[in-house]
Amino acid sequence: MSDVETLRRPRRWHIAVFLAPAVLVYTAIMIVPLADTLRLALFRSTDNAQTFVGLDNFKVLFGDPRWSVSFWNALKNNVIFFVIHMLIQNPVGIALAAMLSVPKLRGTAFYRTSFFLPTMLSFVIVGFTWKLILSPIWGVTPTLLGLVHLKWLFGPWLGQETTALITLALISVWQYVGVPMMLIYAALLSIPEEVIEAAELDGVTGPSQFWKIKLPLILPTVGICSILTFVGNFNAFDLIYSAQGALAGPNFSADILGTFLYRTFFGFQLQLGDQNMGATIATMMFLIILTGVAVYLFAIQRRMRRYQF
């Protein structure tokens, strides 16, 4: 870091200039409105007025089984959702990026675009396509499985309590694998040729070159991918909402914090929106994610050794 020189200068206006536009827009349009909403967690609305109730809403969320059962169920499902992403999405993303970054491999641009295409689709399309593919009625999957004599494997996966969440998580992995792939790919590309050549001179090639040389170099990016997956998963909502509806069925087996929050905050069918309880849930989600990000920023990112090129 260039701190020695920069610290000597008395006023470093350029720091403020660099920060100001982002901080201003972000604070005015995002932080202030969101803070205004989260504040409602400490209030309860009675007769069109908001009364301050301290932490009562949190007591209700955790103390009243009508709320706490839903909350813990959603949290548990969310953890499963996240674990599936970590176990599949990121390793697959890294593997794809590693293959794509092999020099002289033909057609990488085509592959890269194909892998990223699902990420570009809207949820309406993703929901429609996968419902059609997995539907027991229109038979895309049963037919395909039948061709390889595996039809017995087929089940109404989106409609069973035991399989709905896993199926949705896999669809989400399918959709988002492009994100870690792109980030890792960009990181792999920034590894200077000299480093690779030096490794090759030392006889480190092929897979061992990846594990011993490249992987350590891209670890900070792997870290980013993990934390982005964490944040994204604990905020996820659209896919489950568009595939399973706001009740995230069957029997709330696909309910994650995002769907629970939206149902509560905005209401659903006859259920009226409850901004106070909604804000309470949002605050809990916020705290969970904040803890994760803070651990990453303060504990992991600081300790991670960075290689500068």
Next chain:
Amino acid sequence: MNKPTIRSLIYASVATAVLGLATAAQAQTTLTIESWRNDDLSIWNEKIIPAFEKAHPDIKVVFQPVAPTEYDAALGAKLAAGTAGDIIACRPFDKSLQLFQKGNLTSVNDIAGMDKFSAVAKAGWSTDDGKTTFCVPVASVIHGFIYNKDAFDKLGIQVPQTEDEFFAALDKIKADGTYTAIDLGTKDMWEAATMGYQNIGPNYWHGEDGRLALIAGKSKLTDPEWVEPYKVLAKWAPYMGDGYKAQAYPDSQNLFSLGRAAIYPAGSWDISQFKQAEFKQGAFPPPVKKVGDTCYISDHVDIALGMNAASKNAEAAKTFLTWVATPEFASIYSNALPGFFSLQSGAIDLQDPMAKEFVSWRGKCKSTIRSTYQILSRGTPNLENETWVASANVLNGTATPDEAAKKLQDGLDSWYKPGK
């Protein structure tokens, strides 16, 4: 991105901003209708609005629907910030009641023609004491069964009148194997509740009598008349299609339109969807337990139109709502949208034969509305949502009828104290 592009982008946004303001300024008497009925966009634009504008050339009407899943949230935000339209499509019961209590909707008691609606018709959009109505009722929907007449003829099945005949017919269809006997899925859950439980239920809980007794606390969801429909529903499962657990609502619709199913538990709104199908269809009301029993049908108040209290065009909005309460509107609407039945007392001449069939049941059966809508879905847990889940669970075989009923009653007991 180079500079000229940024600049032209900024110019473009400024220009449209100015344009937007300009159109807002000159549109003094443009009424905007907020609605969740995307499905009706062309009918409003081609039939309803021209008819109104012909009689009132000084008022222009714009029908601006949004996707039904976004409607409530979007409307709430727009009302809070004052950008909502002048006329608001009203969901029945508490959603609209809440808007009225917040001061977003005004009373429509003084709109001419409100006296043509019965108390039941107005109940969906009135205060609990029934004194103030805040939306002009537009339409109700009726439940029943639509069947593939060609399939019935081929298999020699008569239209079932009783529960036993109904299951006998199902056995025949299943034995033949050509058609899915009951075209219903549980994936989206609401069909299980609405087309299943609320469809056949009124015959067991005796329509309004049972519904009001439940609200009064005189009967419980664990009583036999409320559990029995679940027991019947559980018997449907073997007759439903392969993988019905993952069958969504559009799947069911398509399965029937393609002629691959025999009996479709329906809402009357499905009528127009099935019109294009290339086979003969018929409809029958929910079968009764034994011959001679009084039959009950779910004739549910579904949609109304109210006025945004903050509308700058209050007079024009009133003129429009007054027109909505006329037989002229009722006739255009009911005929343009077969399956949505006007709630006005005067009889309307319907052209669609299937719609005629559905509405004829009003004459021979007693009408009731869905049991969960009035008052009982006001608390947490929400009885309507729970009923969706419970009905799907019963059909999926993951809960017995008794377990489902107990869960519903326990949820209701946790917040609802009847008589208070």
Next chain:
Amino acid sequence: MNRARSSPLKSALMHLALGAYTLICLAPVALVIMNSVKSRNAIFGAPLMPPTPKTFDLVGYVTVIGQGDFLYYFLNSLIVTLGSIVFVLLFGAMAAFALSEYRFRGNTLMGLYMALGIMIPIRLGTIAILNIMVATRLVNTHLALILVYTAQGLPLAIFILSEFMRQVSNDLKNAARIDGLSEYAIFFKLVLPLIRPAIATVAVFTMIPIWNDLWFPLILAPGEATKTVTLGAQVFIGQYVTNWNAVLAALSLAILPILVLYLLFSRQLIRGLTAGAVK
């Protein structure tokens, strides 16, 4: 050594793996496009079948083009998306540079503050945002959407870009400082070109949720003059009856512009590679 890198067997295996995964990615997309040119009955009657002369039907596209000014909606989407990307990248890269380059009091806290936005769905702030736009008379303008999306995109952009900026060589920057370059010149002329791949990546990540967003166009700019493609397509999603022909057609069309944008940005990835190699 080079033998190991370009062994034909290895590259054949890699093509096999990559090709298989390409199939998994493309097949569902192909299913959508294929079905968008079929009649409704054919979509559900035989979803796997490619269109035949009997089932070929452009009714979806006809409906879409007949319903409102779809070309104009595309233009709106492009204005909003590109406008937002410009601001997100410019402001985001500047802030990321400040956070990663200079050590000042509260640096990490500022980093955390700028990341708060990815922890709460911005939708929850809708009412306050709408109030701001009403007060500033920005409702039904492109600018309202651009502002919201800029705010929404900044946290992620800063998060990713600052990580990549930390990896830019200090020697290089210090050499520039000794040559008398200002901090601004170092940022624009030295650092930005070096992290091109990361910038392109962030641009792609930023544009997708913006292009596909339904909520804010619905709330902030539902007017005909500012309607976006996604909002225009939602009119076909009904309460009981969804016009799948039209939805599939509209959304198939909507893939194209974003695909083009992606291809434009991804060329930067390659250029970034060569630029990095020269340095």
